[in-house]
Amino acid sequence: MSATRRRQAAEHEAIESWFQSQGWAPFDFQRDVWRAMASGRSGLLHATTGSGKTYAVWMGALLHAMRQGVPMQGRTAPALSVLWITPMRALAADTTRALTLPLPQLAPAWTIGMRSGDTSSAERQRQDRRMPTALVTTPESLSLMLSRETARDELAGVQAVVVDEWHELMGNKRGVQVQLALARLKRWNPRLIVWGLSATLGNLADAMHVLLGHEDGALVQGRVDKTLVIDTLIPAEPGRFSWGGHLGAQMQKPVVEEIARSSTTLVFVNVRSQAEIWYQLLLQERPDWAGSVALHHGSLDQETREWVEQGLKAGELKAVVATSSLDLGVDFLPVERVLQIGSPKGIARLLQRAGRSGHAPGRPSRVTIVPTNTLELIEAVAARRAARAGCIEKRATPEKPLDVLVQHLVTVALGGGFTPDELFDEVRTARAYRHLTRDEFQWALDFVEKGGASLAAYPEYHRVQLVDGLYRVPDRAIARRHKLQIGTIVSDSSMQVKYLSGGRIGVVEEGFISRLKPGDCFVFAGRTLEYVRTREMTAYVKKAERPRGLITTWAGAKMPLSSELAEASLEVMADVERGHADEPELRAAQPMLDTQMRLSKLPTPSTLLIEQFDSREGHHVFLYPFAGRYVHIGLASLLAWRLAKEAPNTFSLSINDYGLEMLSAQPVDLAPLLDKRAFDEGDLLHDVLASLNSSELARRRFREIARVAGLIFTGYPGAPKSTRQLQASSSLFYEVFSKYDAGNLLLSQAQGEVLSQELDIRRLAASLARMRSQRVEAVNLAAPSPFALPLMVERFREKLTTEKLKDRLARIIRDAEKAAQP
Incomplete structure (x- = not known):
């Protein structure tokens, strides 16, 4: 054996020895990652939560650094060699602790630092004097580092970049920000290796190509025999009729009993308002838990969130009610149970949350779904079946968002400057910009250099200038403003x-x-x-x-049902129709399902159910495409607009994840629905834009784009601009560009994002195509069906007090129960 092979074998043995000292044995997938990284290959690791992904890639990064000659021993810490990018600041601290653990035995000379929005100014100054050997950071902080004049000196020596929770970043502009940063680092070091970590992705090969750009890589899938239990807390009385939140109060005591039986429980909800409600419900039932039950969501201040996270780690908390703020890979070993209040609305989200329990190799993960209405019993069965089948949602990267590119041009101009030809070639290696044309790039460059066609007279929008052959940012005030708002996160208002x-x-x-x-x-x-x-x-x-016109009633701040879970739910109902209802959830839902079949029919993958019902309110039409609330918003408006074109009418619309209601003052001719004319694609783009206030949607989207592109400044620390000021500023730009710069590509981007994100036009078109292929089942209802009632309640809630709603529901259910009698 050669000296090189002996040294390499000793390096692997040292890692195996450290694992043994922890009482662990490496999995085969971990060794696969070590070999790939040691040989200089990039790739993506996909494995279940809690199976050891972090140490698979961290040990691989150490081996790769050894092969590149980075010293492990000695009194002087090596220069920055590894960047670890995480999507959340809370994850940064947890990851830093995990990466530090093996260093005394394997790389005592190495140092590890953390750089995020939470890093103190003193720590930043220490890092400015000398960077640690490995740095855990966020996409925003990495972009800030790229904006430093010394960026190349500090970052050109990086040997490996690890992107944690890649599924969380891939589908949004933060992921695009990461792609551009990686393209810059690869230009400085062509031998750089990049690895992504993920636990919940449906399109792995594409996800890897998005991360690596044009480079080929190793796709490693960790197969660990980890028990996953997905069950449901069955309500005592699901009822034959149910609506959003109907079972919430009934489930209060069972949830408390489940928490009481476990050491530490995470109670996940989908939205912040729901978190606040359930936190109060737990304390109402068990006042003695005050101090041992906590709340965690993104609106809470950092100090409170950190207190909760440390309490979970130490096993000091009985339960924590949380939103997606605790979804990602923070390691809470004491967590024994995970409860999911309501449907998770997606397979990936359910698996991610299940992995918060048993967060260690060999420990089982269990998630219990707590239905808040009877229809969610169907979703629970669908989610379990889809998870077992490995049917996980896919993610796609945004296509060449020019606001992110504009921001990046200024960032790179600050970080040492650039020449257009080189930067164009570099940007095109990022997957999101592979179709970027030279004209589009030139437009973005002209925009940051001269302010485009309409801002040429304003010096503050001449952000970059050609200085000694390189585009730079010579104005210090412009440079400071840019650095203060690097990033792509823009909150709703x-x-x-x-x-x-x-x-x-x-x-x-x-x-x-x-x-x-x-x-x-x-x-x-x-x-x-x-x-x-x-x-x-x-x-x-x-x-x-x-x-x-349209009387609209939208339920806001809710997650939409994913396509995969919607399809699985329809398959479950097809099985019920065939007489297969053996699971406990379906037995509990049987009274509701029997009532639906008695009054109407069940929607299935091959049938489109349309129900019609007349009441004192008017004429109701219900459709059940099962396409999720975002698609149903556009679909309801589109169908109402098309029906009103044929016969003038006033429609009140209501939507949920399963279907939509159109309530009209005048009778509705169902012929366009029954013969499917109303589902024709036709000029879908024109019709959707005509049925909604597309210009106002684009104006709102433009505010986000204007902020990312640096057109509007959010203010200095301690003196932020108000939302009203930002709205006024972005509206002014929108008006100016619309009148004097109609070819402005940021306007086109705003309109494109409205269609692709706000209205999900692709899924809307797919839903119409599916509806055209389905057999229409039309039913005249004698009373609202169990599927129709939740849509009516969505509308009632906006105009009735709780007591009046209760009385109205009692009357409707009494009539429906009577109609449902055999």
Whole structure:
């Protein structure tokens, strides 16, 4: 054996020895990653949560560094060699602790640091003097490092980059930010290796290619015999009729009993308001748990979140009610149980949350779904079946977002400067920009150099200039402003609702208002209002004397049902129709399913159910495409618009994840639905834009783009600009570009993002195609069916008090129960 082979064998033995000292034995997939990284290959590791992904890639990074001659021993710490990118600051601290553990035995000379928005100024100054050997950071902090004049000196020696939780970054602009940063690092070091970690991705090969750009890589799938239990907390009385939140109060005591039986429990919910409600419900039932039950979501301050995370790690907390803020790979070994309140709405999300329990190799993971309505019993069965079949949602990278490119041009100009030809070639190696044309790149360069066609007269938008053959940022004020808002995260805003005549009514999400056209009516605070206009983050309305147009009722702040889970749910109902209902959830849901089949039919993959019902309110039409609430928003507006074109009518719309309701004052001719004319694709783009307030949607989306592209400044530390100021600034730019720079590509991007993200036009088109291929089952209802009632309740909630809603529901259910009798 040669000296090189002996040395390499000794390096592997040292790692195996460290694993043994921890009482572990390496898995085959970990050794596969070590061999690939030691030989200089990039790749993607996909393995279940808690199976040892971190140490698979960390040991591989150490082996690769050894092969590159980076010293492991000695008094002086080697220069920066490994970057570990994590999507969350909370993960950064946890990862840093995990990476530090083996160093005293394997690489005592190495140092590890953390750099994120939470890093103290003193620690930043220490890193500025000398970077650690390995640095755990976030996409935003890495971009900030690239904006430093010394960026190349500090980062050109990096040998390996690890991107943790790649599934969380891949499908958004933060992932694009990472792609551009990797393209820059690869230009400085062509031998750089890049590895991604993921536990929940459906399109692995594509995910790896997005991460690695044009480079080929090793796809390693960790197969660990890890027991995964997905079960359901069955309600005592599911009922024959149910609606959103119907079972919540009934499940309060069973949830408390489950928590009482376990050491530490994570209680996951889908939205922050739900987290607040369930935190209070637990304490109402068990006041003695005060101090041992905690709350965790993104709106809480950093100090509170850290206190909760440390309490979980130490096993000091009985339960934590959390949103997706605790989804990702923070290692909480004491967690014994995971409860999911309501449907997870996606397979990947369910698996990710299940992995928070038994977060160690060999320990079983268990997640228990707590239904909040009877239909979620169906989703629970569908989710379990899909998880067992490995049917996980796919992610796709955004296509050449020019706002991120514009920001990157200024970042690179600050970080040493660039020449256009070289940077164009570099940017095109990022997967998101593989189709970027030279004209588009030149437009972005002209925009940051001269402000484009409409901002040429304003020096503050001449951000880069050609200096000694390189594009740089010579203005210090511009440089400071840019560094203060590097990043792509832009939060949604709330808007005030006021009468034109004066008087404040309340606050709603901006996303809701942006879908309204002047003249549209909506129900809010128990009143029917007519939307007039939006000015400076305020929606002005007047009382609707005689409602016209669409009366809209949207349920906001909810996650949409994924395509995969929707399809699995329809398959479950097809099985029920065939008489296969053996699982405990289906036995519990049987009274509701029997009632649905008695009053109507069940939707299945091959049939489209359309129900019609007349009441004192008007004429109801219910459709059940099972396409998720985002698609149903566009679909409901589109179908109502098309039906109203054939025969003028006023429609009130209601949607949920399963279907949509169109309520009209005049009878509806169902012929366009029955013969499927209304489902034709036709000029889908035109019709969708005509049925919604597309210009207002684009204006709202443009504000995010303008912030990322650096057109609007969010303010200095301690003196942030108000949301109203930002809205006014972005609206001004939108108007200026629309009038004087119609070819501005940021406007085109805003319109494209509305279609691809706000309305999910691709999935909407696919849903219409599916509806055309299905057999239409039309039913005239004698009373609202169990599937129709939840849609009616969504609408009632906006205009009825709790007591009036209770009375109305009692009457409807009494009539429906009577109609459902054999």
